[in-house]
Structure formats: structure tokens, C-alpha cells
Amino acid sequence: MQVNFDFSGQHVVVFGGTTGINFGIAHAFARQGASLTVVSRKPENVEAATTELRSYGGKVHGVSADVRDFDAVGRALQASVDRFGLIDTLVSGAAGNFLCEAKDMSSNGFKVVVDIDLVGSFHVLRQAHAHLKKPGASVINITAPQSFIPMRYQAHACAAKAGVDQLTRVLALEWGGEGIRINSISPGPIDGTEGFRKLMAPAPSERERARNAVPLKRFGSLDDVANLALFLASPFAGYISGALIPCDGGGAMESVKPALESAGDEATASAAKA
């Protein structure tokens, strides 16, 4: 699909932007002419992502940093702003996940997901505030259906992403006066991604069941989410702030939950056998 968004001359920063959904978002902004900064932990992911994004001919800066490290996030942002100037669009999407029943989850297992998804989001937004273009910046948090649909094996991610949503709303209140808009995208099951692989059972029958449970009868693509991010960053979304927008083929209406949970039953049962 061709959408005529032009982000040339704009600086877009994507945390967790080296793989999966967030990389799809970075890709879309690169195609639309933005100068891009992508940040994640693993240097090999940063290297691969920057190489691919540069093939569009734009300016790309890659930084290796862990969102759990407040100072490292600050340094990554300072370096990116030194290079490309104030930030027009900030995407915060770093996350971690695994399937585990709460009764079997260690304290550290719960904490690690909350630290990456929720505390990490706070670090990114808090450190970015000084560098956001005012007025005019758009901030996009990547949340998940788990933030408002409780799911078995997902106590850590449900708690963390619910927190991310409230962060979105509170900062929309606090930063709105400076002309900063802040919204959340909640992707549904996006095919081919790490999150999708982790949460879905390998059995083809389970995959089919989950697909059929989506009202639009298909899994999502990277472009489905990226197109929404382009829209939210554009002037067409100039009066939208504090919103949580599902991009999930209608799955937020809870019909997908039983299929995902039964996929989780399969995945945890095969993990227990291994």
C-alpha cells in the first residue's frame, strides 16, 4: 500500500527497533525519509538493523543500550540528538516475554519482564522528555492486548503492559501542555515475530484455531502496525493523545484470548516434556 506520508528531515527514535514489530516501524519511517536512531541491547542486532535501514539512503544511527539502565538510555538519546537534532517521533517498544504460570514463576522472572517493559518504558520516556520537539513531538508506546485482557501464563507481561498504558495516559496529561502527543499501539498476533513465536504453540492446528479466532481471519503483518505508527506520528493524528489503539484485526474484543491460551497450554506442556 502506498501512503503519502513525508518524514524527510525528521528525527525518529525507536527503542527495541532492531527486530520484529519495532524494526518494521523503523523500516516504514526510513522509507518515508526520516533520520533514524534505533536502540537495543545486542550489538549484532543493532549492526544488522542499521545496515538494512541505510539501504534506503537515509541517515541511520544505531546504539546498543539496555532500557533497564537509566544512564545508558540517557547516553543513547544524547548521542542521537547530537547527531540528528531534537526528536520528532519517539517509539518505545523494547519488551521481553515468556510463558509461565504465576505459581511457577520466580521473583526474578516476574521482575525481569516488569523491568524491561514497564521500568524500561519509564526510563526511555523520562530521559527523552528534554530532547522532544516542543510543540509537535509524537510519542508512541508499544503495548499489548495483555494490558487489558488477562491471560494465563502472562502475569508478568499483563502487569507490565497495564502499567505502560497508564504511563501513556498520565504523560498525555502532563506533557500535553507542551504540545507533545503520546499514544499506545496494541498489536494483535503479528505473524513471523518473536512475540508471536513465543506465545503460539508449534502445532499447525493451534495456529489455525488462533487465526480463525481473529475477526478479520488473518494474523497481522509488520506493515499493519507500521502504518498505524506513521499515522500517529503525522499531522493527521494531530488531535489524538492519551489513546490506546488496538491494531489486531478486531481481536481485542476478547475472541482471540481462548485460542491464545490454548496455544499457551500446548507450548507450556511441550516445554515441560522437554
Ligand code: HXC
Ligand atoms: C520461566 C524464565 C523463563 C521461562 C526466563 N525465565 N525464561 N522462567 N520460564 N521460559 C526467568 C529466569 O529463570 C530468570 O529467573 C529470569 O527469568 C531472568 O532470566 P534471564 O535469562 O537472566 O533474563 P535476560 O537475559 O535479561 O532475558 C530477558 C528475557 C528474554 C525476557 C527472559 O526472554 C529476553 O531477552 N527477551 C527479549 C525478546 C522477547 O522476549 N521478545 C518477545 C516480546 S513479545 P531466575 O529466578 O532463574 O534468576 C511481547 C508480547 C507479545 O512482549 C504479545 C502477543 C499477543
Ligand code: NAP
Ligand atoms: P522482538 O522482535 O523480540 O522485539 C523486542 C525488541 O526489544 C528487540 O529489538 C530487542 O532487541 C529489544 N529489547 C529487548 N529487551 C531489551 C532491553 N532490555 N533493552 C533494550 N532493548 C531490548 O519482539 P516483537 O514480537 O516484535 O515485539 C515488539 C513489541 O511489540 C513489544 O513491545 C511487544 O510487547 C509488542 N507486541 C508484540 C506482539 C506480537 O505479536 N509479536 C503482540 C503484541 C505486542 P535486543 O535483543 O537486541 O535487545
